[in-house]
Amino acid sequence: MYKIGNLKLKNQLILAPMAGVNCAAFRLLCKEYGAGLVSTQMFHCDLISTLYKEDKNKLETLLGVSKQEHPLSIQIVGSNPENIKKSTIILNKYADIIDFNLGCPDKNILANKAGAFFSKHPEQISKVIKPIIENSKKPVTVKIRLGWNKDNITIEKQCKILEDFGVDAITIHARTTKQKYQGTADWSYIKKIKEKFNTKIIGNGDIFKPGTAKSKLEQSKADFLMIGRGALGNPFIFERTNYLLKHNKNKPETTKKEKQEAFLKFAKLYKQHKEQFKLSEFRQHAMWFTKNIKNAKQTRNQIMNIEDFDEIVELVKNSY
Ligand SMILES: Cc1cc2nc3c(=O)[nH]c(=O)nc-3n(C[C@H](O)[C@H](O)[C@H](O)COP(=O)(O)O)c2cc1C
Structure with missing residues (x-):
C-alpha cells in the first residue's frame, strides 16, 4: 500500500499538474487508465481567496472538482501568506492533498515572487509554507525545481526547509528554473535527495515510456513518479507502466481501437463537465490524441479549423 501522509494510494503513478490541460475530464480519464492520484493545474491563492469571498459558485466552477475523481491533489501557488492561509482553509473541503507550487517558471508568477522565485530564494520558503502546514487538514x-540555474542549485536547502516543516512529500521536477522545459531532467539529483532525506519523494521529468518510468524509479529509489507530457493524448502510459511494474514485462502496444475508445471516453467526459467547457481546450486534446495516427497532418489541420464539438469528435473517431 502506498501512502502520502494518511492518504492511501493504489499505486505510485501521479498525473502532473498541467495548466490548460488538466480539466476534470482529463483527470478522470487518467484515473480510469490507472493514475493513482490526479492533480489539478495550479490556482493562484489570491484568486481563490477573492472568488471565495465574492462568489463561491464561481470558485467551484474554477476548481471543477468532480465527485468521482478522488483522490485529488489541488495545487496552489502564491506569495501572500494571508491568502495562502485562506486558500488552504478553503481547499480542506475539496482536496485530498494540498500541493504547493514552488517550481513555476512563468514570468508573471516570478514577478509575483511566487512559484520558482523560491528556487532562487529558498530562505524565504518558510513564510509561504507555514500558513499551509498550520492550516491544512490534508496531507x-x-x-520544486533543482534550483535557479546550474550555478545556483538550491535543492538541498529547499528540501531541508520543507522536511523541517514536515511536509508529506516533495515533488522534484529535475530541471532548473532557467531551463524551463529545455535540456533533460537530471534524475541523479532525485537519487541524491532520496538518500539524504526522509520525506517521501515524487520524481518528475521526461517520463514518456513505461520502460523509462521503471528505470527511473529503480535508479532513483523515488517513492512515486509524476507524469505530465507523457500522458497527453496517451492516458495508456499509466496502465502500461503499472503493468510493467507489476509483471516485469511490457503490456502489448495499445491498439487503434483502444485509442479510439479512449478518445471517445474523453469526449463523453468532457461533455459531462460542461461547466468547464472550452472548445479550444478540447481541440488541443484532440490534437494530442491524433499525433501519431495515419494521415495525422491532414486530420490535425482539419481539427484546427472545426468550430463544432461533435464534428471534431466524428472526425477523430473516423481517423483511427
Ligand atoms: C502544458 C503544461 C502545463 C503545466 N502546468 C503546470 C502547473 O500548473 N503546475 C505545475 O506545478 N507544473 C506545471 N507544469 C509542469 C509539469 O507538472 C511537469 O513538472 C513538467 O511537465 C515535467 O514533467 P513531464 O516531463 O512529465 O512533462 C506544466 C507542464 C505543461 C507541459
Missing part, C-alpha cells in the same frame, strides 16, 4: 506536498 501537504510541495513541487
Whole structure:
C-alpha cells in the first residue's frame, strides 16, 4: 500500500499538474487508465481567496472538482501568506492533498515572487509554507525545481526547509528554473535527495515510456513518479507502466481501437463537465490524441479549423 501522509494510494503513478490541460475530464480519464492520484493545474491563492469571498459558485466552477475523481491533489501557488492561509482553509473541503507550487517558471508568477522565485530564494520558503502546514487538514506536498540555474542549485536547502516543516512529500521536477522545459531532467539529483532525506519523494521529468518510468524509479529509489507530457493524448502510459511494474514485462502496444475508445471516453467526459467547457481546450486534446495516427497532418489541420464539438469528435473517431 502506498501512502502520502494518511492518504492511501493504489499505486505510485501521479498525473502532473498541467495548466490548460488538466480539466476534470482529463483527470478522470487518467484515473480510469490507472493514475493513482490526479492533480489539478495550479490556482493562484489570491484568486481563490477573492472568488471565495465574492462568489463561491464561481470558485467551484474554477476548481471543477468532480465527485468521482478522488483522490485529488489541488495545487496552489502564491506569495501572500494571508491568502495562502485562506486558500488552504478553503481547499480542506475539496482536496485530498494540498500541493504547493514552488517550481513555476512563468514570468508573471516570478514577478509575483511566487512559484520558482523560491528556487532562487529558498530562505524565504518558510513564510509561504507555514500558513499551509498550520492550516491544512490534508496531507501537504510541495513541487520544486533543482534550483535557479546550474550555478545556483538550491535543492538541498529547499528540501531541508520543507522536511523541517514536515511536509508529506516533495515533488522534484529535475530541471532548473532557467531551463524551463529545455535540456533533460537530471534524475541523479532525485537519487541524491532520496538518500539524504526522509520525506517521501515524487520524481518528475521526461517520463514518456513505461520502460523509462521503471528505470527511473529503480535508479532513483523515488517513492512515486509524476507524469505530465507523457500522458497527453496517451492516458495508456499509466496502465502500461503499472503493468510493467507489476509483471516485469511490457503490456502489448495499445491498439487503434483502444485509442479510439479512449478518445471517445474523453469526449463523453468532457461533455459531462460542461461547466468547464472550452472548445479550444478540447481541440488541443484532440490534437494530442491524433499525433501519431495515419494521415495525422491532414486530420490535425482539419481539427484546427472545426468550430463544432461533435464534428471534431466524428472526425477523430473516423481517423483511427
Ligand atoms: C502544458 C503544461 C502545463 C503545466 N502546468 C503546470 C502547473 O500548473 N503546475 C505545475 O506545478 N507544473 C506545471 N507544469 C509542469 C509539469 O507538472 C511537469 O513538472 C513538467 O511537465 C515535467 O514533467 P513531464 O516531463 O512529465 O512533462 C506544466 C507542464 C505543461 C507541459
